[in-house]
Amino acid sequence: MRAEALKGHLDTMILAVLASGPLHGYAVIEQLKVRSGGSLALPEGTVYPALHRLEEAGYLSSSWSDGGRRRRVYSLTRRGRGELGGRRTEWRAFSAAVEAVLA
Amino acid sequence: MRAEALKGHLDTMILAVLASGPLHGYAVIEQLKVRSGGSLALPEGTVYPALHRLEEAGYLSSSWSDGGRRRRVYSLTRRGRGELGGRRTEWRAFSAAVEAVLA
């Protein structure tokens, strides 16, 4: 998978993964891999900054899990859920446009 | 359409448009708009540098059209045609992966 392909879509996918319930960062990385059938094996240096970005934007909230391993657990905010809806629609439009041009 | 959505896919679409035959730069912009049903209205400052990039990479060749308006006409090279094939496949994989994650 070409590096630049992701651009602008990673955030959407992270929001989608977190729509199923809160997860800590490392688990988000795993879920992206699992859900994509292995084709989205993203390095931590890609995902962690994205999570920070999304929290900064108000789409996610996070808290440290108590006990055991140091884990930052992320949840979708109401704003984040709304954003996901818009982004999904945008993805369909974009995808259709590319498909039309490639056809 | 979000600005970053395109990233990494514009080059593929330009190659696809030129697979139907040589076009000058401005016409490439128009074709992208037409083929996408109007949703890909890209500014010149986006497309011209991309054309230069693709030529630099050996995927396109260009020449100035003689007579009338100053136009640089771009053609897909053999290398470019091969590249397009690979990129199309990559797009399908990427698209499927995103769809799977969003589902």
Add this chain to the structure above:
DNA sequence: ATTGACACCTAGCAACACTAGGTATAAGCT
């Protein structure tokens, strides 16, 4: 004559994924 469409260009900016490092805990193996 002047507006608008055509047709090309580039410097600089901002966003973003990745590289390449770092720290630290827990589990499994020998």
Add this chain to the structure above:
DNA sequence: AGCTTATACCTAGTGTTGCTAGGTGTCAAT
């Protein structure tokens, strides 16, 4: 006990890329 691997987090810096905002010039139509 020591060692390795997987888990779990982080960030500074880099390279690519699309866009903004300007510029130049031609041609057709009002």
